[in-house]
Amino acid sequence: MNYGFNQDSIIKPPVTEPLSNILPNEPLLLMGAGPVPISHAVSRANGVVINHLGETMDQVIKNLKVMAAYAYQTKSTKIMGVSGPASASIEMAITNLLWPGRRVLVLKVGTFSGRMGEMAEGVGAEVDYIERSDARPINAEMVEEAFKKKKYDVLTMVQGETSCGVKTVDFAEIARIAKENGAMVIGDTVCTLTTMPMEMDQWGLDAAISGGQKGLSSIPGVSVIAFSEDAWKFIEKRSVRQPHWCFDALRSQKFWGHQQYHYTAPVPGILALHEALRQICDETLPERFQRHLVSSKALQAGIEAMGLELFIPESYRLNSVVAIKLPDGVDSAKIRKSMVDMFHVEISGAFGLDIVRIGQMGEQCRAHNLFRVLYALGTACVTHGIPLDVSNGMAILEKNLQQPILPN
Ligand SMILES: Cc1ncc(COP(=O)(O)O)c(C=O)c1O
Numbered sequence: 001m002n003y004g005f006n007q008d009s010i011i012k013p014p015v016t017e018p019l020s021n022i023l024p025n026e027p028l029l030l031m032g033a034g035p036v037p038i039s040h041a042v043s044r045a046n047g048v049v050i051n052h053l054g055e056t057m058d059q060v061i062k063n064l065k066v067m068a069a070y071a072y073q074t075k076s077t078k079i080m081g082v083s084g085p086a087s088a089s090i091e092m093a094i095t096n097l098l099w100p101g102r103r104v105l106v107l108k109v110g111t112f113s114g115r116m117g118e119m120a121e122g123v124g125a126e127v128d129y130i131e132r133s134d135a136r137p138i139n140a141e142m143v144e145e146a147f148k149k150k151k152y153d154v155l156t157m158v159q160g161e162t163s164c165g166v167k168t169v170d171f172a173e174i175a176r177i178a179k180e181n182g183a184m185v186i187g188d189t190v191c192t193l194t195t196m197p198m199e200m201d202q203w204g205l206d207a208a209i210s211g212g213q214k215g216l217s218s219i220p221g222v223s224v225i226a227f228s229e230d231a232w233k234f235i236e237k238r239s240v241r242q243p244h245w246c247f248d249a250l251r252s253q254k255f256w257g258h259q260q261y262h263y264t265a266p267v268p269g270i271l272a273l274h275e276a277l278r279q280i281c282d283e284t285l286p287e288r289f290q291r292h293l294v295s296s297k298a299l300q301a302g303i304e305a306m307g308l309e310l311f312i313p314e315s316y317r318l319n320s321v322v323a324i325k326l327p328d329g330v331d332s333a334k335i336r337k338s339m340v341d342m343f344h345v346e347i348s349g350a351f352g353l354d355i356v357r358i359g360q361m362g363e364q365c366r367a368h369n370l371f372r373v374l375y376a377l378g379t380a381c382v383t384h385g386i387p388l389d390v391s392n393g394m395a396i397l398e399k400n401l402q403q404p405i406l407p408n
Contacts (some may be wrong), residue, residue: 086211217362306393
């Protein structure tokens with residue numbers, strides 16, 4: 001039969017393998033620095049495809065924006081989802097607020113805060129860094145000094161530097177200094193949003209970013225950004241050509257503000273984010289902050305009681321991702337592998353640092369997950385010859401979950 005093409009010229013299909021052969025029989029418990037476990041409601045929503053335009057989607061977007069505004073603590077309506085990881089939302093902030101001739105001060109304490117500088121260089125902005133490579137936060141005085149020397153149009157910073165577990169303690173204070181000096185503020189709240197306080201309007205952020213797969217406990221690949229109304233007015237007045245098409249905030253607003261086509265929206269990811277945000281709103285932020293604090297502090301106490309050392313001192317330790325030192329000479333990859341093999345629990349290594357990291361974001365902060373990850377870590381370490389008191393660690397974890405010892 002003549003099908004209108006030459007069968008012999010078509011390259012043969014590859015040998016295929018069903019996904020079930022590749023995935024572990026029992027899903028791993030994701031206790032690393034993200035992605036994190038998702039709730040059943042989020043998982044169900046992620047399996048649904050509807051038309052990305054039309055009344056049903058309009059209602060989803062309307063709800064999502066209101067709920068995201070609550071998460072960000074903003075009255076701004078310039079909130080949009082981005083089809084891409086948190087880095088894509090960060091790229092959207094950078095490319096809409098920076099271009100050649102604009103000056104940006106980048107506070108770099110690790111991989112992610114540094115990435116904003118790389119992106120700013122990419123769009124041709126003039127980039128200066130305040131950099132710390134000693135796993136300590138950049139503080140308000142350092143920023144004040146920098147503004148005495150030079151004027152900047154934008155400042156970028158991260159609330160929680162996931163790569164090493166450092167918290168920008170002076171986050172709100174630094175935003176205030178930047179604003180007083182006439183700079184706009186881009187804040188990466190990717191791992192922190194809804195795990196600890198962040199008040200976008202009160203603190204004066206002009207662009208705040210979050211990824212789905214961290215504090216929000218949604219799926220990776222769809223992130224959410226909020227611009228302040230002031231930043232929006234500035235973007236609307238832009239006269240320099242926007243190099244990006246997908247990340248053009250004004251084009252994106254067609255979909256997120258006016259229910260019109262920009263590009264085909266990532267429907268399941270948006271539905272998943274809707275459900276994740278709904279659960280956050282139902283829980284309420286105060287309850288959620290408290291759950292994260294109690295959970296992370298109890299885990300930290302358990303780790304120390306077992307005999308391991310935490311990498312970051314308490315005064316600037318990030319609770320959303322806990323960085324742990326292993327004794328000298330221990331291969332952390334082997335410990336992590338044993339945790340997977342013996343307990344189906346996965347935690348993270350680090351970029352260039354000899355630490356392991358346990359996430360405390362969203363669904364990770366549940367008692368059953370804490371007990372499992374701590375036991376898995378302790379037992380894997382003991383298996384590799386590290387003398388730890390696992391029972392003591394478990395007992396201290398339990399005690400701290402019952403009667404939390406929290407900072408003043
Ligand atoms: C603080 C922070 N910023 C940005 C990112 C980048 O997120 P994504 O990998 O979704 O682009 C991450 C991811 O780990 C992060 O933890």
